[in-house]
Amino acid sequence: MSKRVASVLVTGAMVAVLAACGSGGGGSADKGSGHKLVVGFSQVGAESGWRTANTKSIQEAAKKAGVELKFSDAQQKQENQIKAIRSFIQQKVDVIAFSPVVESGWDTVLKEAKDAHIPVILTDRAVDSKDESLYVSFLGSDFVEEGKKAGEWLVKEYAAASGDVNVVQLEGTTGSAPANDRKSGFADAVKGEPKFKVVASQTGDFTRAKGKEVMQAFLKSQPKIDVLYAHNDDMALGAIQAIEEAGRKPGTDIKIVSVDGVKDAFTAMSQGKINFDVECNPLLGDQLMDLAKKVKAGEQVPRRIKTEEGTFTPEQATAALPNRQY
Ligand code: GZL
Numbered sequence: 001m002s003k004r005v006a007s008v009l010v011t012g013a014m015v016a017v018l019a020a021c022g023s024g025g026g027g028s029a030d031k032g033s034g035h036k037l038v039v040g041f042s043q044v045g046a047e048s049g050w051r052t053a054n055t056k057s058i059q060e061a062a063k064k065a066g067v068e069l070k071f072s073d074a075q076q077k078q079e080n081q082i083k084a085i086r087s088f089i090q091q092k093v094d095v096i097a098f099s100p101v102v103e104s105g106w107d108t109v110l111k112e113a114k115d116a117h118i119p120v121i122l123t124d125r126a127v128d129s130k131d132e133s134l135y136v137s138f139l140g141s142d143f144v145e146e147g148k149k150a151g152e153w154l155v156k157e158y159a160a161a162s163g164d165v166n167v168v169q170l171e172g173t174t175g176s177a178p179a180n181d182r183k184s185g186f187a188d189a190v191k192g193e194p195k196f197k198v199v200a201s202q203t204g205d206f207t208r209a210k211g212k213e214v215m216q217a218f219l220k221s222q223p224k225i226d227v228l229y230a231h232n233d234d235m236a237l238g239a240i241q242a243i244e245e246a247g248r249k250p251g252t253d254i255k256i257v258s259v260d261g262v263k264d265a266f267t268a269m270s271q272g273k274i275n276f277d278v279e280c281n282p283l284l285g286d287q288l289m290d291l292a293k294k295v296k297a298g299e300q301v302p303r304r305i306k307t308e309e310g311t312f313t314p315e316q317a318t319a320a321l322p323n324r325q326y
Contacts (some may be wrong), residue, residue: 057286100122144182146178154190169231178232208241215239
């Protein structure tokens with residue numbers, strides 16, 4: 001069974017303080033000052049099973065840690081996240097945390113938070129800002145690594161194949177860190193193997209509906225599809241519907257490699273419909289609350305905290321299904 005390691009791997013000179021702070025659970029976050037720690041969190045949306053698990057993890061962790069959480073759902077719109085951050089600044093929250101829906105366009109509002117002396121923590125997705133003073137820490141996965149793992153599996157899976165292997169790619173939200181990085185990591189992993197041809201690549205915006213719609217278009221426009229690489233399970237699950245409605249067998253006629261590792265994808269794997277899944281861990285809540293407490297207390301925290309994740313074959317997913325939390 002693939003080892004699912006959600007340990008914290010700390011980069012940079014700082015010593016990891018997260019492990020020392022235990023589960024972050026229990027007790028109030030006010031350290032006897034009487035003031036409850038207030039965190040403003042701007043969430044991308046509710047576009048996928050991964051996202052709802054991430055939201056649940058953050059909300060439950062806040063409750064457990066005695067943190068007052070002001071939570072806003074941006075419905076995948078950057079302007080809504082910017083509005084939410086401005087509102088948190090007006091409310092003078094202690095810490096702002098968010099998962100940026102796209103990488104660019106954050107400097108202005110993050111500068112406003114900095115001028116208001118409110119520290120910002122990035123979770124899940126990164127920003128491409130050059131000014132590192134605009135946030136204190138980034139907690140989340142390495143998406144390039146995830147794309148690489150998907151590509152490496154494909155290279156192994158088709159090691160004996162001689163002819164062209166036609167790949168279609170369902171990309172995540174345009175401009176988002178996971179879409180950019182999972183695409184580049186995958187491309188790097190297969191670039192030495194000319195047999196792999198990415199014959200079509202388009203965004204499915206991380207949703208089932210769009211994933212299905214784009215896969216329907218691929219099936220119409222592409223004479224030969226051997227593999228689907230989906231940047232998340234929800235798009236893969238939508239694509240499975242399209243493949244089956246076209247009278248083809250997902251996992252057999254068209255092999256599928258995906259990312260996230262949500263329960264519904266594990267069920268599809270147990271049915272032979274998805275061939276490999278690269279895990280992306282959404283359970284960041286406890287680590288985020290521990291970070292927020294330390295940041296508020298003025299303690300040193302790591303600039304980059306990377307969650308370690310596993311990969312799953314159908315056998316491993318089937319075995320993991322009964323205990324899968326999300
Ligand atoms: C990855 C996260 C992505 C997931 C998708 O950390 O940002 O967004 O892979 C989700 O399921 O929509």
